[in-house]
Amino acid sequence: MKKETGGSTLRDHVRIEPKQLQLIGNELAIEWNDGAESYLVLELLRRACPCAGCGGEPDVLGKLVRPQVSYTAASFELRGWNLVGGYALQPQWGDGHGTGIYTYQYLRRLAAVG
Numbered sequence: 001m002k003k004e005t006g007g008s009t010l011r012d013h014v015r016i017e018p019k020q021l022q023l024i025g026n027e028l029a030i031e032w033n034d035g036a037e038s039y040l041v042l043e044l045l046r047r048a049c050p051c052a053g054c055g056g057e058p059d060v061l062g063k064l065v066r067p068q069v070s071y072t073a074a075s076f077e078l079r080g081w082n083l084v085g086g087y088a089l090q091p092q093w094g095d096g097h098g099t100g101i102y103t104y105q106y107l108r109r110l111a112a113v114g
């Protein structure tokens with residue numbers, strides 16, 4: 001008799017995408033297409049910037065060593081964002097920084113950590 005292990009397989013292959021993105025105060029609220037919601041504090045989001053200049057490394061979140069990055073108040077202001085290739089979010093920050101590409105999986109993990 002076949003052991004029943006299915007059920008989640010199909011769901012795991014559903015691509016996670018934001019249905020709605022909204023800036024609320026100092027948080028970015030994301031409603032996902034699987035019904036989950038994430039609230040990301042902008043400061044946390046910026047400090048977790050995964051671009052080379054900021055030294056973020058998504059795979060070692062929590063135990064990473066970053067280069068010295070200086071922030072100003074404007075660094076934590078979100079001017080806007082682009083959605084990249086259907087898999088990531090690229091925020092544009094108030095200090096002009098905008099090279100960080102946050103995959104949706106990364107955003108979900110950040111929201112869980114923060």
Ligand SMILES: [Zn+2]
Pocket residue numbers: 049050051052053054055097099100
């Ligand atoms: Zn960066």
